Amino acid sequence: MSNIVTNFNSRTVEYEQLLTNFKELLKKNSLKFTIQREVILETLYNSNEHLTPESLHALIKKKFPELKTGIATIYRTLSLLEDSDMVTSLSFGASGKKYELGAKKHHDHMICTTCGDITEFVDEQIEKRQRNIANDLGFEMSDHSMQIYGICKNCQIK
Amino acid sequence: MSNIVTNFNSRTVEYEQLLTNFKELLKKNSLKFTIQREVILETLYNSNEHLTPESLHALIKKKFPELKTGIATIYRTLSLLEDSDMVTSLSFGASGKKYELGAKKHHDHMICTTCGDITEFVDEQIEKRQRNIANDLGFEMSDHSMQIYGICKNCQIK
DNA sequence: GTCGCTGCAAAGTCTTTGCAGAGAG
DNA sequence: CTCTCTGCAAAGACTTTGCAGCGAC
Numbered sequence: 001m002s003n004i005v006t007n008f009n010s011r012t013v014e015y016e017q018l019l020t021n022f023k024e025l026l027k028k029n030s031l032k033f034t035i036q037r038e039v040i041l042e043t044l045y046n047s048n049e050h051l052t053p054e055s056l057h058a059l060i061k062k063k064f065p066e067l068k069t070g071i072a073t074i075y076r077t078l079s080l081l082e083d084s085d086m087v088t089s090l091s092f093g094a095s096g097k098k099y100e101l102g103a104k105k106h107h108d109h110m111i112c113t114t115c116g117d118i119t120e121f122v123d124e125q126i127e128k129r130q131r132n133i134a135n136d137l138g139f140e141m142s143d144h145s146m147q148i149y150g151i152c153k154n155c156q157i158k
Numbered sequence: 159m160s161n162i163v164t165n166f167n168s169r170t171v172e173y174e175q176l177l178t179n180f181k182e183l184l185k186k187n188s189l190k191f192t193i194q195r196e197v198i199l200e201t202l203y204n205s206n207e208h209l210t211p212e213s214l215h216a217l218i219k220k221k222f223p224e225l226k227t228g229i230a231t232i233y234r235t236l237s238l239l240e241d242s243d244m245v246t247s248l249s250f251g252a253s254g255k256k257y258e259l260g261a262k263k264h265h266d267h268m269i270c271t272t273c274g275d276i277t278e279f280v281d282e283q284i285e286k287r288q289r290n291i292a293n294d295l296g297f298e299m300s301d302h303s304m305q306i307y308g309i310c311k312n313c314q315i316k
Numbered sequence: 317g318t319c320g321c322t323g324c325a326a327a328g329t330c331t332t333t334g335c336a337g338a339g340a341g
Numbered sequence: 342c343t344c345t346c347t348g349c350a351a352a353g354a355c356t357t358t359g360c361a362g363c364g365a366c
Contacts, residue, residue: 076357
């Protein structure tokens, strides 16, 4: 798969770092670094969207048809990545479970109920307030997520 | 089912109101008011927890064994209630989809990752900030939800 | 070489649907 | 009476698992 290797040359430092972390994680758990796992990580990294196992599978099939990656491997790898906190899953109403790389900076989501588009944002004021609330309730906060639902600019115009 | 009728006598005004709304909703859509639908609404109202279709079913089976309510009816009624915005569904990681009555005042959730317990809270500061953010991004906000994950007081002690 | 990984297909879950009889309006 | 509901069981959708051969180390 020389074209995968070539691809790496154009990767950002950020991706190289991510890949290194992943390899370390695997090594630490005596797991193996396989082309499938690499392709999944890469595809997640290159996608700006939040992917379902299904859509990840479709993307990979399209980009690396010769790999014949099975959906089971996608599920297995996503679980692995999620367990290791390298990806985060979100689930919205009917649209199922979606995954995104968790290595990115923390952010919240604004979801358009018309077109399903997801916009990310961060607000330090809210972040701070969340920490305070958890504290007040005696909660040892490990994570949090926030979603705002509504109709995005584009869909309002239509 | 006279015992159901009797139960209503001890209901709060709030529940009476909820029931009236439900009946109106049904009438408006030429749907029928059945014992099953009533029992589902009542059980949701009386439960302080966030219920899965499964657990709702179990609760109803236990409380009204003579009804033999099918799980399919639970699913159908929950969809109906959700479509009409009378209940809200939340989905967390692996624990599946949980429902709660949406007639309650808006609130956010703090979820214990150890015992799965859910604590509700509201913070006006965050609520306000959310409105501002949606506004800034040109979003017409219809709803939002926020979850804080962590370890609750109880589980920290154990 | 060893032992984990993968694709495939089969098995599980969870949820939805078709149908015939029951029941609300 | 009519037309929707319901329970049941069968069908679907989505995930997980078992297995035999493959491939990383």
